[in-house]
Amino acid sequence: MVNCVVQKSMSTMMTGTMCYLYNETEYEASGRSFDDEFNTRFCKEKNEFFSVNAVRDAFNISYVKTDWTFSMITRDPIDRFVSGYVDRCVRLLQKNATSQCNGCGLNMTCFIEKEYERLMEISFKRKTRRTMEDAHFFPQVWHCDLNEEAEFYEFIxxxxxxxxxxxxQLEDMLKRQKVPRGSIEFIKNELLNKKSSHSTAGTPAKRFYYSRLVKSPYLLEYIVKMFYYDFLRFHYELPPGF
Structure with a gap:
């Protein structure tokens, strides 16, 4: 199995899932939880690749139908953006990380306008330096060579x-790939009963910024322009009026 890890789309938990499956005995013996992957990756440089081509070359994976599955967790673009903003901007600013988020502080309008400009510059190859914020706010379709590999992916x-x-959906895929029942139960326990330490779901900040965004036609227009192909490729509904 190959999984495309995308920031703010369960990236920490999926990193843990794939690391666990890589060496279940060693992972369980370590006493780790999937959330520990956020700080120190147990499988760093062991089962990680920077491109799909590198995976294909390493394991001689054909471009015709094989026993391999390529998967990717997708997320509603608005929900993913707000989660990223709260995690990378609001929380880090509270820790005095003043250089974060385009220097906009807690001004979400400023951040969205500047990040849109950055995405346009990168898209037209006028800027190549990329920040940690960019990694969290890049369109999902920009990840894992989807422009060439999308037909091989299973989107969850x-x-x-x-x-x-x-x-x-994930359990169905694991069963099809003949992952043992005990291993699936271990993964389910991690995903269902343990929350990532940097999750924003259900927090007051997430609710506040989500409400502010969806009530602003001006900001929503930027979000739609930034993530239009995420909406289309992964079948998420555009906001009303778009």
Whole structure:
């Protein structure tokens, strides 16, 4: 199995899932939880690659139908953006990380306008230096060579309550790939019963900024322009009026 890890789309938990499956015995013996992957990755440089081509070359994976699955957790673009903003901007600013988030402080309008400009510059190859914020706010379709590899992917939709939508899809894929029942139960326990330490779901800040964004036609227009192809590719509804 190959999983495309995308920031703010359960990246920490999926990193843990794939690391666990890489060496279940060693992972369980370590006493780690998937959330520990946020600070120190147990499988760093062991089962990680920077491109799909590198994975294909390493394991000689054909471009025709094989026993391999390529998967990616996708997330509603508005929900993902707000989660990223609260995590990378609001929380870090409270820790006096004043250089974060385009220097905009808690001004979400300023951040969105500047990040849109950055995305346009990168898109037209006028800027190549990328920040940690860019990694969290890049369109999902910009990840994992989707422009060339999309037909090989299985897209699993994120849900704040993993039991609603995400886990049934993921469990189905794991079963098809013949992952043992005990291993699936271990993964389910991590995903359903343990919350990532940098999750923003259900927090007052997430509710506040989400409400502010969806009530602003001006800001929503920027979000739609930034993530238009995420909406289309992953079948998420555009905001009313767009």
């Amino acid at each position: 939709q994120y849900s704040n309550n993993a039991e609603d939508r995400l886990m049934p």
